[in-house]
Amino acid sequence: MKKTDFLIIGCGLYGSVLAERITNILKKKVIILEKRDHIAGNIYSHQDPYTGIEYHKYGTHIFHTSHEIVWKYINQFTRFNSYRHQSLAKYKNKIYQLPINLETINSFFGKNFSPDQAKNHLTKITKKYKNDTNYNFESKALSQIGKDLYEAFIKNYTKKQWGKDPIHLPGTIFNRLPLRFNYDETYQKNSRWSGVPEEGYTNFVKNLLNNKRIEIKLNKNFNLKNNNYKVKYFTIYTGPLDKIFNFKHGNLDWRSLKFERKIVNTEDFQGNSVINFPELKYKFTRIHEPKHLHPERTCYKKNKSIIIKEYPIENNDEPYYPINDLQNREKQKKYALDASRLNNFLFGGRLANYAYYDMDMTILAALTLFKKINRLTGK
Secondary structure: OEEEEEEEEOOOHHHHHHHHHHHHOOOOOEEEEOOOOOOOHHHOEEEOOOOOOEEEOOOOOOEEEOOHHHHHHHOOOOOEOOOOOOEEEEEOOEEEEEOEOHHHHHHHHOOOOOHHHHHHHHHHHHHHHOOOOOOEHHHHHHHHHHHHHHHHHHHHHHHHHHOOOHHHOEHHHHHHOOEOOOOOOOOOOOOOEEEOEOOOHHHHHHHHOOOOOEEEEOOOOOOOOOOOEEEEEEEEEOOOHHHHOOOOOOOOOEEEEEEEEEEEOOOOOOOOOEEEOOOOOOOOOEEEOHHHHOOOOOOOOOOOEEEEEEEEEEOOOOOOEEOOOHHHHHHHHHHHHHHHOOOOEEEOOOOOOOOOOOHHHHHHHHHHHHHHHHHHOOO
């Protein structure tokens, strides 16, 4: 039985931040078990050897935050480029700006509305939906943007993304989608800082883990009943909450993603890092072109680019988005109770909490847990 001060299950962003804090601040030894053959979890980035283009294996990740503590922390381990995210949608062979803003409204309706005129127009076309108190996703959307915009950009995209009709989704999901009556096209408008690590996400995580007190074991699964480690302080579990308990209460359901990557013979395929495809005739939801994520880089193979098509699927083996309905929330409560009964175990991260986190919230949650660990270990 191998001894260690801390055992961390999962070498994603959450586990890596905790490993960095524990080893650099507490000066304790950490062993990390990672089921995949690489570090960095879903923010893993890899440079294609033929084109020189770095891509995000599990979908495009743009770091953004307004939390100063997070921004100061992360900048100790990487530098960020100047990339600013702009999202676009292709509908009936025409490109529109997303989130829906004044440019989208005017272009879609063939108008030249001022902000007040656009507001009045949406008020007029949504009036008949305002009395619908059954605020599922669809009724909420219709009451905010009307039928035409909803059916063009939102309805079928949502159906593809979640694998179900939007009438069966909660209206709170629609609340996450901004609606603007100006020409602001910034996707992370409310974030003070944003960008992509100049050296890529994988190198950023390598910098977090650059400590001789950290031992990383790849291609290793963790089994609660066959645990071969003697841990002095805590085991920190960041994996799927249902898996550690052998799915005793049933699977916690997730939507997953599949990616098709292709090298194309052109310098620039679509002119933007991500374009949405809301129409049902496209089985995929988005096309990513990762070259655009690094405007500071120029050393690419000439007349080559990489595109990545994104397909939502049902697959609990690669969880992305929790299906946070009543049935799954009830199962999550049972697993959370089981977790609370384990001695010297701490749970955290999106998988263990059955939640979706932006990267900055993942880091903030890890830093918060470290404060608790610091107290509990008497430091």
